[in-house]
Amino acid sequence: MRVAAIYDIHANYSALEAVLQAIKKANVDQVIVGGDLAWGPEPRQVMDLLMDYKNDFIFIRGNVDRVVSYRYGKEKGLDDFTAKLNQWCSEQLTEEQLRFLKRLPEKTILNIDGLGEVLFVHGSPRSDEEAIRINTTEKEIRPMIESVSQNIIVCGHTHIQFDRIVDDKRIINPGSVGLQSRANGACWAILGPDIELKVTPYDTKEASVRILKSNTPYKEDFADHYLNPPYEGP
Numbered sequence: 001m002r003v004a005a006i007y008d009i010h011a012n013y014s015a016l017e018a019v020l021q022a023i024k025k026a027n028v029d030q031v032i033v034g035g036d037l038a039w040g041p042e043p044r045q046v047m048d049l050l051m052d053y054k055n056d057f058i059f060i061r062g063n064v065d066r067v068v069s070y071r072y073g074k075e076k077g078l079d080d081f082t083a084k085l086n087q088w089c090s091e092q093l094t095e096e097q098l099r100f101l102k103r104l105p106e107k108t109i110l111n112i113d114g115l116g117e118v119l120f121v122h123g124s125p126r127s128d129e130e131a132i133r134i135n136t137t138e139k140e141i142r143p144m145i146e147s148v149s150q151n152i153i154v155c156g157h158t159h160i161q162f163d164r165i166v167d168d169k170r171i172i173n174p175g176s177v178g179l180q181s182r183a184n185g186a187c188w189a190i191l192g193p194d195i196e197l198k199v200t201p202y203d204t205k206e207a208s209v210r211i212l213k214s215n216t217p218y219k220e221d222f223a224d225h226y227l228n229p230p231y232e233g234p
């Protein structure tokens with residue numbers, strides 16, 4: 001089996017469309033969506049598109065899928081920006097889409113040709129909010145992965161692609177499809193039999209112009225992020 005891993009779409013419709021096109025040409029058997037689907041500027045368009053694949057792709061839940069589907073606000077200690085965007089994203093989605101996000105599992109394991117069993121999580125194996133960053137020290141990572149029996153762990157959440165070895169584990173972050181850092185394009189990965197980190201260019205100008213015409217809160221921030229991806233992730 002050969003698998004495409006697409007993480008942290010963050011409601012970027014143009015980036016998702018470009019990656020789905022690239023996946024069609026990549027000859028994969030399975031697609032795994034690694035969480036953080038709908039928190040961003042075009043949640044409804046992105047969820048409508050992903051729902052076409054709800055029986056074909058494998059989905060796991062990210063931290064913002066949880067906060068959007070449960071409509072977390074300031075009562076949970078969130079800042080104004082996050083609370084307002086959560087609320088708005090929730091309002092854009094249908095009840096069925098919110099239910100879909102709520103019910104997603106937090107992890108999945110796939111047996112991949114040439115790689116063996118691979119564990120897919122959103123943050124770390126013990127939390128959807130815990131970050132394994134490109135520069136998190138091995139000492140910090142060890143307790144996060146000590147209960148994992150698989151040799152390969154795929155995680156997201158920090159929006160920067162990497163391929164690291166920590167002790168006897170290989171840890172992969174496919175990067176972010178929709179809110180990338182340190183990359184000019186939509187980031188994802190193919191697993192099996194090798195591990196390939198991919199960057200698919202998309203029309204960031206068109207995406208920005210469309211968002212700026214919408215009623216998305218903080219649309220200027222998203223448009224700017226697309227045009228000028230930051231060096232650091234969240």
Ligand SMILES: [Mn+2]
Nearest residue numbers: 036062063157
């Ligand atoms: Mn996340």
